[in-house]
Amino acid sequence: MNILLIGSGGREHALAWALRKSPLLGQLYVAPGNGGIAELAECVALDALDFAAVTAFVRAQDIGFVIVGPEAPLVAGLVDHLTAQGILAFGPTAAAARLEGSKGFTKDLCAANNIPTAAYRRFSDAAAAKTYIRQQGAPTRYASEAWRVVIKADGLAAGKGVVIAETLAEAEAAIDDILGGAFGAAGAQLVVEEFLYGEEASFFVLVDGATALPLATAQDHKRVGEGDTGPNTGGMGAYSPAPVMSDEICAQTMRRIIEPTIAAMAAAGTPFRGVLFAGLMITDKGPYLIEYNARFGDPECQVLMARLESDLLPALLASAEGALAGVKLNWSVQSAVTVVMAAKGYPGDYKKGEEIAGLSLAGQTPGVRVFHAGTARQNGQLVSNGGRVLNVTATGDTISQAVSRAYSAVDKIIWPGGFCRHDIAWRALERERQSG
Numbered sequence: 001m002n003i004l005l006i007g008s009g010g011r012e013h014a015l016a017w018a019l020r021k022s023p024l025l026g027q028l029y030v031a032p033g034n035g036g037i038a039e040l041a042e043c044v045a046l047d048a049l050d051f052a053a054v055t056a057f058v059r060a061q062d063i064g065f066v067i068v069g070p071e072a073p074l075v076a077g078l079v080d081h082l083t084a085q086g087i088l089a090f091g092p093t094a095a096a097a098r099l100e101g102s103k104g105f106t107k108d109l110c111a112a113n114n115i116p117t118a119a120y121r122r123f124s125d126a127a128a129a130k131t132y133i134r135q136q137g138a139p140t141r142y143a144s145e146a147w148r149v150v151i152k153a154d155g156l157a158a159g160k161g162v163v164i165a166e167t168l169a170e171a172e173a174a175i176d177d178i179l180g181g182a183f184g185a186a187g188a189q190l191v192v193e194e195f196l197y198g199e200e201a202s203f204f205v206l207v208d209g210a211t212a213l214p215l216a217t218a219q220d221h222k223r224v225g226e227g228d229t230g231p232n233t234g235g236m237g238a239y240s241p242a243p244v245m246s247d248e249i250c251a252q253t254m255r256r257i258i259e260p261t262i263a264a265m266a267a268a269g270t271p272f273r274g275v276l277f278a279g280l281m282i283t284d285k286g287p288y289l290i291e292y293n294a295r296f297g298d299p300e301c302q303v304l305m306a307r308l309e310s311d312l313l314p315a316l317l318a319s320a321e322g323a324l325a326g327v328k329l330n331w332s333v334q335s336a337v338t339v340v341m342a343a344k345g346y347p348g349d350y351k352k353g354e355e356i357a358g359l360s361l362a363g364q365t366p367g368v369r370v371f372h373a374g375t376a377r378q379n380g381q382l383v384s385n386g387g388r389v390l391n392v393t394a395t396g397d398t399i400s401q402a403v404s405r406a407y408s409a410v411d412k413i414i415w416p417g418g419f420c421r422h423d424i425a426w427r428a429l430e431r432e433r434q435s436g
């Protein structure tokens with residue numbers, strides 16, 4: 001079967017690498033791909049938001065299955081368009097992708113179905129939002145904690161639409177920013193919500209409209225700086241499994257959060273198919289939903305693919321075809337870690353086009369595979385082409401072995417304009433030390 005994979009990040013490199021192991025795979029095309037993906041697939045310059053161009057390419061290359069990696073084409077309705085043309089596609093319809101595309105939609109769904117999430121209010125008027133915050137303070141269950149309130153743009157904002165305000169002035173500035181157009185149409189509305197205390201984790205399920213199959217657990221580091229400080233990013237590193245996601249917490253997440261969501265989406269006539277990614281806060285009262293995404297996490301996908309032993313392709317097909325019941329996936333007992341190498345300046349301004357060397361040596365480190373997130377080839381030379389550029393991924397018998405393998409590979413990469421965090425997986429390492 002010929003396959004078209006949409007996307008250009010480390011997530012898509014990891015998916016392409018996993019798909020290449022499938023005996024069902026014919027030709028693999030990736031649009032647009034990147035410098036690393038080009039080594040395992042044919043990269044094509046297609047704009048995923050140009051649905052007619054995607055359809056024409058699918059027909060011309062006899063593609064049997066389209067796998068959509070990133071959120072923007074999902075929220076814009078690429079899967080609806082392909083399905084209407086009789087083309088099988090992996091990922092949710094636009095109506096189902098509202099779980100990621102509108103934070104207000106998801107909060108209302110949680111409220112209607114008793115799904116644990118931070119208390120919230122939706123606003124489209126700045127004065128009303130400010131009056132609410134001034135009068136009520138943030139709705140909070142933790143009277144003893146410092147005052148904090150979370151302000152979120154309703155729509156897609158590439159991870160930049162969330163402000164955790166510690167003063168009234170910060171909260172008011174965030175409201176003015178969002179409703180003042182800093183995020184375009186994504187900021188026509190906002191959500192004000194309670195700040196949750198606890199440990200974050202990423203929880204993934206494959207869904208076929210009715211059945212949800214949990215994947216391995218993972219944790220990500222969202223902040224740019226060591227010790228989880230500084231501005232939010234798309235993710236600076238990830239590891240799997242996530243020690244905080246005990247069997248009991250996973251079971252509670254399925255029962256209290258995932259299953260009611262899938263049932264509500266189906267009952268509304270907008271069943272969810274694809275990967276449902278729940279960003280969780282594990283609080284003293286159990287798992288709370290922070291947000292949903294309608295796709296694999298990046299860089300979480302890289303560590304999941306590093307541990308997946310089963311063939312990925314039949315599972316993705318089963319999700320698209322409504323046939324997940326009975327599907328089982330096997331995961332390696334090993335741990336996996338990925339360290340993101342980013343361009344200096346990220347998540348702010350950064351340079352592109354800088355030469356990168358040493359990757360083949362890095363890739364020879366035992367248990368290591370380097371996924372490309374934002375690279376390109378220029379005159380045969382590999383160069384940086386994005387903010388997050390490489391995902392140095394390693395497996396090991398323990399989390400500490402995986403971590404030391406990943407960093408020894410990082411040390412072999414020659415790219416003066418790059419940086420990484422040196423404390424990826426610190427929580428898991430601490431737990432391993434305590435129990436070891």
Ligand code: AMP
Nearest residue numbers: 118150162193194195196222279290291
């Ligand atoms: P989101 O884009 O909704 O995942 O938010 C980005 C990040 O902001 C999350 O990964 C959390 O670290 C943080 N965050 C968002 N909402 C809350 C909340 N209600 N309480 C605490 N932290 C939050």
Ligand code: GLY
Nearest residue numbers: 234235297298299
């Ligand atoms: N790593 C978090 C995300 O993909 O949104």
